[in-house]
Amino acid sequence: MENKEKSLERYNSALQKSPGITGKIGDFYQTTPATYRVSDLIDLVRLNELLEYFYKTTGISNALMGPDGTIFIAIGWQDICTKFHRNQTETRMKCMQSDLYIKNHLGENPYAVYQCGNGLMNVAIPVLVEGEHIATLYIGQFLFEKPDMEYFRKQAEEKGFDWPRYRESLLKVPIYTHDEIDAAIQYSLKFIQMFAELGFRQKKLLELNAQLDQANMSLNQKIAELQQARDAFVKLNESLELRVKERTADLVAANKELEAFSYSVSHDLRTPIRSIDGFGRLLEDEYGDILGEEGKDYLRRVREATRRMGQLIDDLLSLSHVARRDMNRKKVNLSQMARTIADNFIKMEMERSVEFIIASDMHIQADETMMQIVMENLLGNAWKFTRKKVHARIEVGTLRQDGRTVYYVRDNGVGFDMAYVNKLFKAFQRLHTLQDFEGTGIGLATVARIIHRHGGQIWA
Structure with missing residues (x-):
């Protein structure tokens, strides 16, 4: 270059x-x-x-x-x-x-x-x-x-x-x-913007130092403390330079490995996200006193954005794996699987009042790992979208319809506008705002892909 x-x-x-x-x-x-x-x-x-x-x-x-x-x-x-x-x-x-x-x-x-x-x-x-x-x-x-x-x-x-x-x-x-x-x-x-604001704050600090240099002898102790802080700042810069070199070396090695993957786009996004989060954490830890509350708030927003992007990449990779991995069909106990997942949710938020009604003796021939992903996504959505209900109710059951066995997950949560039902199982489609309910818009797309690979159908 x-x-x-x-x-x-x-x-x-x-x-x-x-x-x-x-x-x-x-x-x-x-x-x-x-x-x-x-x-x-x-x-x-x-x-x-x-x-x-x-x-x-x-x-x-x-x-x-x-x-x-x-x-x-x-x-x-x-x-x-x-x-x-x-x-x-x-x-x-x-x-x-x-x-x-x-x-x-x-x-x-x-x-x-x-x-x-x-x-x-x-x-x-x-x-x-x-x-x-x-x-x-x-x-x-x-x-x-x-x-x-x-x-x-x-x-x-x-x-x-x-x-x-x-x-x-x-x-x-x-x-x-x-x-x-x-x-x-x-x-x-x-x-x-963060880089410019840090420079602006540094400029203000330098101006303050110049004023302190012209103060009377009673400020000598303060000047000495500022000099120590300045020395520490230089050392931190040196440390940052070293970490940048280390991260760069890691990035080069990672890029070589990523060339072997067909889904290279997802992996290429991981490295800058980690760097952003890492440098953000370093700035918050090492320059917190200089940044002030507004600067720290900017950093928290940056790191939260990287967390969401990281989750999105994980979901995308999961979606990719689902499409590529070999299937190992065997008898799967859906009732037991659903009960285990439900118990885990209850333990995580014991303060919530949620009634789970799970039918017994639900067995299917399917890939157990894939069905675990399906049930975790469906029950996770039901758990999430009933969060605002005082008495939440989540059902997992089965019925016969047109000569076929239908398995369902039903809840009394916020629901969605049926005008957008065609978007529900497509990637990156969200029917609720991120402020109301977290998520990446990949989960139900992954569920749909698994069900289709098993020769089934899914609808809402």
Whole structure:
């Protein structure tokens, strides 16, 4: 990868090289004088390192730009932009129109997702300190679906691009799902804001130190304590650097192992999530006094988001395993299995009043491990959605219908709108808000897949 100086020189050159732009690129981004300078608040060298790790982990390009158009960091920008779109008058104007769109809309939303006039997707995230927009973090130059080769071929012909070289650069543009980009946005949004706020707090601390240096002799003891704290801060930074190297080494090893798995996407998401949670925990443990209550609250939200994403990945892997594992059919006692699961729920929340009615002598020929997953999900949902009932009732039974044996789980919980019944057993479908009831939207999809593998049907 290019070093920082060469990278910035390359991208600035691509942005400036045009008779359509006169003077500095900042002339296009006219803005009021800033109260805070990015270099005063953010350690750009350290941030560049972390964003490089982010790029190596996710493959998503990123950049940090000041309100006046100054590029502080640029990592992984696509050749199709730097070598083609930014070097041709019409396509460059489309880039500038996108830049103007971002500038005009960032104040309305916490971030802007947009498609530039040349067909690439981008995300712009404003970095705010004390309500002031000090910089913008960009992640992007990606696609949500395979490119329309005929459209781009025609564009190359119209703009005078060398089609083989243009096509080669187009094929290098990564393609991501909306969920992957949403996860990257949420991480980047919280990460860069937390990074800037930590820098702002550090700047305020340095200003306080300067004031203390000018105080009278009675403050000497306080100054000595601050010096000790500063030394401790340096040591902690050194420790963090070492841990970053260790985590990076672990990541490289993990990536080699993950190449052997067909479900590599799920595994690739695990590593950045663990890193986010790990660094969040380190920041909370080591910098808690500096962060303050609001900063700690941001960290708790970040870590809770990583926990939910981790659970989602576990559920996705479980869904994948269900589809791939061999089945071992044998006689399974559903009544005993349901009673054991119910007893476990009761022990976990003994304060709840829940009546379980489980039919006896329910036996089926099935894979016992898979049926354990089915019953844990169905009874877990019944337990969860009856939480607000003073006297909850959950039934597990069987009946004959059209010559077939039907097994059911029934409860007197909150229920759901039958208009959305077709979504119930599909992945990522939630019929209740996360604030009301936790969950990832994968459980019932896993249940449906198991039942279908056994040749059965499931409905609500």
